[in-house]
Amino acid sequence: MATALPSALIADDLVKTYRAGRGKTPVRALDGLSFDAEAGTVFGLLGPNGAGKSTTIKILSSLARADSGRAFVAGIDVGKHPARVRRAIGFVAQKSVADPMDTGVENLVLAGRLQGLSARGAHARASELLDRFGLTEHAKRQVKGYSGGMARKLDVAIGLMHHPEVLFLDEPTTGLDPEARAELWAEIERMTKHENMTVLLTTHYLEEADRLASRLAIVDHGTVVAGGTPEELKNDLRGDAVIVELTADGDPFAALAALQRVDQLREVGGDGRTLRARSDNGAATLPLALAALEAASVTVASATVARPSLDDVYLRHTGRTLTKAQENFAVENAS
Template identity: 50%
Template sequence: MPIISTAGLTRTFTGRSGPVEAVRGIDLTVRPGEILGLLGPNGAGKTTTLRMLTTLLPPTGGAATVAGHDLVKDPAAVRRRIGYVAQSGGLDPQETVRSELVLQGRLYGLDRTRATARAEELAVDLDLTELLDRPTPALSGGQRRRLDLAMGLTHRPEILFLDEPTTGLDPGSRADLWALVRRLRDEHGTTVVLTTHYLDEADALADRIVVVDKGTVVAEGSPAALKAAHGAATLQDAFLAITGRGPAPADSTPVAV
């Protein structure tokens, strides 16, 4: 059984000049324990799709189930089973790493003792133990992203949604985060839905890629299958071919698009 399934999922916004169809019918299936890369150019509808799947934005039409629960009829049950790490994060500059983690546990219904124990457990898993008493403004970019992930994992979600998780990180911090995502899948069976503009990141991490453009799914498959289908050496070249952006320059390297 898929852990995420959508059929004809749509979202229309009302603008000054009339309705705008941001998502025009997304059909999506995600398997348990899969790392799915959701890719698309700016304005393609991938962020709107992600916001719908995380219950932050109600769909205009279509149907979806997430972790076995109807997205529209039972959004509270969906939220209990997912973790969401936004691109911008949400850390309080007046808190320490420990207090942020304990507060997150309390918000999920843990008493203080259990919330403290969970904070220490997450600190070990995400290499934050030596930072527990450090104020959040004193963290590096990579440390902040690890804390963001820890907060998203407080309640042991079945599905983790990551929105541009490595934007602004140095190569070492990116590699560390990639290793953590793989470990979540391999050791805990966590399903990960990842949006990114870094196509080398999607190539390295994703078991399967879904490309969204103009509000619909235009291609899907493993990174290797998409490259083979378009005779591409890199996922960037395949992406450019799929979305009609033209071939990449001969001396190109995987970059954000």
């Protein structure tokens, strides 16, 4: 029987509430959030903006204190020994920490010196990381002239200067083009495979979580609603996803009623003009679903059958898709 790896990260019943200003209801960012991550793996926190992912990283990295609960990083109690935790981790925040007026090498050397490296050691490590991330020819350019992908690589390199045991990546690829995102994914995979580094990744990108995370915790409203490997979570749904897109004049209510009458479908739900259901045999059930919609005079723009995805997992456990949750967050914070 395989021996379980030691836990590099433990969050135990974390609770965090923020004041929201005079006359406003306090915001419960974390509501009993718990998980543990094995050493040398990528552990993903998947959820929309506002789910509590960034608050979790802030608590684990000692940048914020939980109202209650306990957290351990690399075996260190965060509440009791925050300075030791900060020496053990690298932290790549959503916003860049690099000084845009300094060069790439200057940013790296400064980060190394702040972490206790000698001048010679900082320059040697900076040279190593610049080469590793393909930034050597840009080392003496001011960071303000870097592309988005180059700047993000530099941020990760800064987090790695002192050889941390655990690396926190908070939404690391937000805003990157597909090529830059793929390059950063490859580097994250290399870190865990060849350096035995533990990575805590927060993301709202389904493909990113599916590809990189050895295990996932799906976070919603400050708590973990499901956890496991991506494959375990998807296989737990059983069967195929049947997805129907209605035309602009299609009636979602009539469509829902029609699909609910198809015996071979279960978990029928809708999100605007997009309807979803599950079936043990999607290919055989899809014609029955389309016939039911036609009988109800509902016009269909497209219909597909797919194996379960992490979006289906999110829908199962929260009642909405991750895309819809992102949209809701944007609307709520724009008003």
